[in-house]
Amino acid sequence: MAKDIELSESESKFILEALRQNYRLDGRSFDQFRDVKIKFGKEYGDVSVEMGNTKVHCRISCQIAQPYEDRPFEGLFVISTEISPIAGSQFENGNITGEDEVLCSRIIEKSVRRSGALDVEGLCIVAGSKCWAVRADVHFLDCDGGFIDASCIAVMTGLMHFKKPDITVHGEQIIVHPVNEREPVPLGILHIPICVTFSFFNPQDTEENIKGATNSEISIIDATLKEELLRDGVLTVTLNKNREVVQVSKAGGLPMDALMLMKCCHKAYAIIEKITDQILQLLKDDSKERNKYAAMLTSENARES
Template sequence: MGKDIDISTNQEHFVREALKLGIRTDGRSLLESRKPIISLSPDLYGFVEIEWGLTKLAVRISAEILQPYEDRPFEGLFTINTEISPMASPHFENGKNTDDEVLISRLIEKAIRRSNALDLESLCIVAGSKVWSIRADIHFLNFDGGLIDSACLGVMTALQHFKKPDISVNGEDIIIHSLDERQPVALSILHVPICVSFSFFNPGAVEENIKGDLNEEISIIDCTQQEELLRDGTLVITINKNRELIQISKSGGLPIDATMLMDLSSRALLIAEELTDMVKDLLKKDEQERYKKLNLKMLQAENSR
């Protein structure tokens, strides 16, 4: 983070002792994730707000026509921009690209672009000359842990919700049609990666300041800010509903044995299935509401004639 955060010895002792008893300060079980609240913009395609416990963020997808990379003439572009300002938490500094922002951008870029979740070839207009460039802007409005998980969910929801303008190609000329002229076109999403973060605590680290036995290690899911300050190791599993393991990112000194890794991957799969189905239902309802508004608008226009 941008600024050092202090946590009192009493707070640290309380949190760690509670975790030993299987208790968390917000009432969740050790392996229980927070339930996100997803809000889709009724007016703008690709604008999504996520409430992940007390963590809040907004994601905006935009598109423009640019020239592709020379070594990838048939692929469109996809970029991610993150902004964590002091508005989200006083612990972040304004105008500085923190380690958190770099880590989030890299993990989501790997999860989406490198796994081909967004079909970049479908963004090609004229090979080697014109392609769609898709940009995801992530703005964190409040911070209480879970930045990676909430950001990944927000970006994937926004990408599925977004629709780019339809175009016509006449030689070298490209005509971009307004939404009134033609229906916008959805992006080609091949699969939906979901990031699930686990954190590890060493029960013996507080009193003796030593690494405890591997069998005593405590693992929890979806840390709050307070828990993130005290954890001894992290593991981010990116997986989709198709049971495809996309990436594993581990940091911290504590080891993870194969049995625990398999168990955590199974739990991550259940969360990915639940979140994917939730987003699918929300998008379906949003589409139905838009069709109702469109039909009502057309009916009013006919009656006014």
């Protein structure tokens, strides 16, 4: 994904030597996740997420479609990712087949749909004929590492914030009611999976397993772009607040033992718990603000009539 970005030999040595001495360029500790800033747009399901200099925008939408033949009682969920030059000069315009971009889409799709986070059966309208097709469009606006983690937060927050139009079904006829006529309906979210990515460095350049007990291997959480370019291995774990491991993704790199995997999951849980509480509080505050605004409009309309 960052094939056109190259670090000089001196800068690479400086970053690795700093890691050996337990320092990171941005001042964070090895186990510290960047502060997450979440903002909602005017429409339901419009979410922007910032993690340091990394910025991701997600827009949730839906339309009525036909379900898959082998899953007549389920709705559809699709993720579309787009990386454009606005995120960085290293990205080629229109390239939608980059390995990292495909990997990001697959990890989020597994985290949301295959884990049962989104109630796809609740999207069914008429079995085998009509259902809701929910789409998440993820746009990468600025790149400084951590795209998978930021995208997962944006998609899950967007799904929880989104509301689909209410409908009335008369046989095969479906009437979609506009928002000003009927209150829209939220999606069924059963749990909130969050991704946390670990990066591993092996300064001694050996092929031994990554073990938490040794001093030769270094692991950090939420790497920046420069740290990602120098890492020897990567691991993405997806958990929810119920301590359920939803997914483990390790795309090549150094081999890892079970003890290290357990330690990573334990570290990730504390981060996921904090982010989940932050998302729920922001959704609560946004709901209050929208209800307050709606009440003001209602009272104004009553006075005018």
